[in-house]
Amino acid sequence: MQVNVLESCLRSDALNVPSEEAVVMSLLRWTRHDLSRRQKLLPGLLSLTRLHHLPATVIKTLRDSDSLLCNGESCLALLSEAQSRQDQYNGLLSDARPATTQSYIYIHKTEENGEIRHTFCYCLETDRWKELGTGHGEVTATMPNPPGSYITSFAEKIFVTGGCRGNCCRAIRLHVAEPFHYATDEVWCFCPVTLTCTPAPAMLKPRTTHTAVTCLDRVYVIGGRTTGSRGEAPSLLEVEYYNPLTQTWSSVSPLPTAIFYPEASVCGSVIYTLGSEVEITDSFNPSLDCFFCYDAQQDQWSRLVAEFGQFFHATLVKAVSVNNTLHLCDLSTYKVYSFCPETCVWKGEGSFECAGFNAGAVGMRDRIYILGGDYSPDEITDEVQVYHSGRSQWEEVAPMPRALTEFHCQLISFNRYKDPWGDTA
DSSP states (O other): OOOHHHHHHHHOOOOOOOOOHHHHHHHHHHHHHTTHHHHHHHHHHHSEEEGGGSSSHHHHHHHHHHHHHHHHHHHHHHHHHHEEEEEEESOOOOOOOOGGGGEEEEEEEEEETTEEEEEEEEEEETTTTEEEEEETTTTHHSOOOOOEEEEEETTTTTEEEOOOOOOOSSHHHHHTTTSEEOOOEEEEEETEEEEEEEEEOSSSSSSSEEEEEEEETTEOOOEOOOOTTTTTTTTTOOEEETTTTEEEEEEEEEOOOOOOEEEEEEEETTTEEEEESSSSTTTSSSBEEEEEEEEEETEEEEOOOOOOTTBGGGEEEEEEEEETEEEEEETTTTTEEEEEEETTEEEEEEOOOOOBTOOOOEEETTEEEEEEEEEETTTTTTOOOEETTTTTTTEOOOSSOOOOSSOOOEEEEEEEGGGSSSOOO
């Protein structure tokens, strides 16, 4: 293999390998095959691998025992740097090659009484669900989940932001109608690998009923309300992000206007945010009439003009990213639309068979997953449907372990050697 081809492979996210260890070992074999000519190239090529995603024991073995590495100052420095990053940012390094990870849909719901919890995960590779703890189990009890809070995944960890203190209702239509919101600025970091939950630095603004997304290795928190009575608690224009590596919060450009029931989705370095201009209407079906675009690299918001029509409701849509394209799932008409940023036009992409209101939705590469929801207060579903955008086809996959509506739903991936939810866990 030519050096330039090897360099491209080592840089690529698309490299189809079972582990980063396999990448490094293959590079060492390639070097030894023509040692006299290739040894001088090793430090530069090794720097293109992702050493910080090796198991700590492998890094130590390479540093102590591999003759190609332990006798070279540059290579030893790279291994030491990788070990240092791993020690400092364990579980927060988000650049693992997709092929070396196992991806899950993580589901969490706390019932209205605040005590009964349901937590389970779905393995995208095996089409299997696993319950992670129910009822008063120790596992789920370690992660706070106040009413109005939002759960966001970042690398191999889960962040819980904001919410309300006290006894606010958890159901969204009841929560927004509470006479007083005692919003909190608290943030918690839950590690599924170690089953530990630790406080993170507080947000700059207390907020509830907001949304949050991960973009450019930051957790952005958008919208919501702060502390105060229903008529007086100001809606938040302020947007802020958390950098988990530096453990700091920073303010960015504010929203163009207040937004309620925000739905956000990330496409590359762009955050699309949709919602309603009003919080409460007589029928509690606020129209979908806010559509904003935030360029995270430029720190600039813009208001997009795209006709949704009177039949689109902010509480009945889910925004997901598929192949870095924004898709909108309408839970009332069972239709899916994709958005073209150049023409600002929505294009119909087909229909799914059915979906409950308040369903969960996630986008993963070329697929959309629609999970659970309710058809009426007494009819809650456990069904899961998948849309394959490449062939414009829907299929039903394994149902959730329990029928749920209004729950937290996130994608999270782990290095395969650390996977806490695999068959051997």
